Amino acid sequence: MTLLGVRPARIRLLGVATAALVLAGCGGGEPALEYKGPDEGALLNGQDLAEAAWEVHGEEGVPETVRLALDGQDVDADRGDTTLRWAPQDLDDGEYTLAALRQAPDADEPEVLHEWAFAVDATPPEIELTSPDSAVVAGEPVSVAGTTEPGATVSVAGQETTAGDDGGFAVELPEAPEGDLEIVAVDAAGNASDDQFTLVTVPSRVEVDHVRSVHVTPHAWATDSFRERILQMADDGIINSVALTLKDEGGRIGWNSEVELAIASGANEGVYDLEATIAALHERGIHVAGRIVAFRDPMLGPYARDNGDLDWLVQTTDGEPYTGRYECCFTNFSHPEVIEYNLAIAEEAARAGVDDILWDYIRKPDGPRENLVLEGIPNDEPLEPAIIEFTRLADERLSRYGVGHGASLYGIAADRPTQIAQDVPGMSEYLDYVAPMIYPSHWGPGEYGVADPNRQPYDIIDATLEVWKEQVEGTDTRIVPWLEDTTYRAWDRPHQVREQIRAARDHDIQEFLMWDPSVRYTLEAYDTIPRGREE
Structure with a gap:
């Protein structure tokens, strides 16, 4: 000041x-x-x-x-x-x-x-900005509000107003200013404060009441036939969102990221132009959830190993990179460099205009806890707090962009958190929604009292959502379930998809994220929702 x-x-x-x-x-x-x-x-x-x-x-x-x-x-x-x-x-x-x-x-x-x-009265009036509290859309009108000394004359980007008896002031700007926003407040004594506030702008934004999304890989989006099929689903009212993979299970980034580690590790695949992709989807009113596979990272892992940074990796008790069933390594989710790498990618995507950041693989690798060594976490301590801390850091980093914040979680995390290091209530404190992966084909016989989950898609979704709702009870965190539309163990694919969606709706959950690794969705399986109407 x-x-x-x-x-x-x-x-x-x-x-x-x-x-x-x-x-x-x-x-x-x-x-x-x-x-x-x-x-x-x-x-x-x-x-x-x-x-x-x-x-x-x-x-x-x-x-x-x-x-x-x-x-x-x-x-x-x-x-x-x-x-x-x-x-x-x-x-x-x-x-x-x-x-x-x-x-x-x-x-x-x-x-x-x-x-x-x-x-x-020699004290300059303090200025506190209360709105906007997150990113604004470039070129669109923006309401600027705040508090200062009651009765002070306030100038916001050249527009003058007077603070009310409670010190509140507000002005409507025709568009967000480029660079810093200047606010000057002059009190009755003539003391003046001149503050600079940086408004975060994004190119565009699409908001939806209920996310109905399908998973899309970078290569599928870059392929005309797949992309047109996805867009047709949106035009037909089947979906209103795409879960576009930003960083995949192979550690590859879909666009040419400017994050230094992405360049150094060779993670950039450059399959699509991120800003152009978001603009094209937003122009059609399609919401974009940016999926980031975080700690399973076969690009960053070998880079860290080859550079002698084994502390970036989950290790064995012998000090070797832990591989388990993974291509090379599993990165250490408590290491500052690993955390910063993933947050930097998410922030770059948020600046480009993605509407949600949806994390995947924010968990420990498969295997007993006693076989896993992570620098920064004593061997006798649980791993769940480190994952919760990552969600907190991500929420803090992304909050200024106004993006939705979600995480894809294992179905068993609801009642078996230590098996995967995902404490649902703890993580929910920092997430707008949790996305449990409750695919019928992945449950064994007898889970939640369902004899054959794959043959009883309604029953298993119904039973698992009951448990998940208990985990987020009392919070503002939504459940947006991952359902499946895959060929894996499929016996009547349209019926299986319909039954999963029906079970979710019977729990008053009008949202879904649909999974098909091959991005070949069964169009006849979905109920269409007329354009312009939300349930």
Whole structure:
């Protein structure tokens, strides 16, 4: 906050008053005295106070019996040949009375010769911006609101308003300004604050009440026939969103990221232009959930290993990279470099305009905890807190962009969190939604009392959602389930898809993320929803 030397004429209250008086009761030729200082009842701001002075002046001098007192306490005034002068330079905000007093030798109380009443307000008004609290869309109108000192004159990007009795102010700008947003507040005393606020802008945004999305790989999106099929699903009202993979299970990034580690590790695949892709989808009113496979990373893993950074990796008790069933390695989700790499990719995508960041593989690798060594986490401590901390850091990093924040979680995490290091209630504190992967084909016989989950798609989705709803009860976190439309163990694919969606709707969940690794969705399986209507 910067104090400005701004004193508009309409609030310029400081003047100099001069009064000529003869000392009362002083016969014998006592000199006449003049009293100079700010106007009666003056309100002094910081600059006024720095320039202000109070004087008692006599052509033949000021008697030694005359002194100055502020609210009854003598002040250290400068005494010259003809003038008694006090220039305080610094006073706390408040109301004051300065008195010129004469103490007669035979009097118990001093005689008040003259008084000046004044007030000091030298504190610049504070400015707090309350809106927008996240990203705004470039080129669109933006409401700017905040609080400051009641009654202050506020200028926002050149538009002037007056703060209300509660200090609130608001202006509507025709579009978000480029660069910093300047807000100037000037209070009744003339103190001014000049603050710079940086507004985060995104190229475009699509918001939907209920996400109905399908998984799309980078290569599928880059292929005309697959892309047109997805777009047709949106045009037909089947979906209103795509879950576009930003970084996949192979650690490959779909566009040419500018993140240094993405370049250094060779992760950039450059299959699509991210900004152009988002713009094309948004132009058709299609929401974009950006899927990022975080800690299963066969690009960053070998890069770290080859550079001797084994602490970036989950290791075995022998100090070797833990492979398990993974191509090379599984990255250490507690390591600052690994965390920063994934957050930087997410932030780059948020700046480009994705509507959601949807994490995948934010978990431990398969295998017993005792076989896993992660630098930064003692071997006898659980791993769930580190995953919760990642969601907290991600939420903190992404909040300024106004994106939705979700995570794809294993179906078993609801009641078996330690098997996968996913504590659903703990993570829900930092997520807008959880996306449990509850594919019927992946459950074994008897799970949740369902004899054959793959042959009973409605029953298994119904049973698992009941457990998941208990995990997020009392929070604002939504459940957006991953369902499946795959060839794996499929016996009547349209029926299986319909039954999963029906089970979710019977739990009043109108949302889904549909999974098919080959991106060949069964169009006849979906109920169409007329364009422009949300359930």
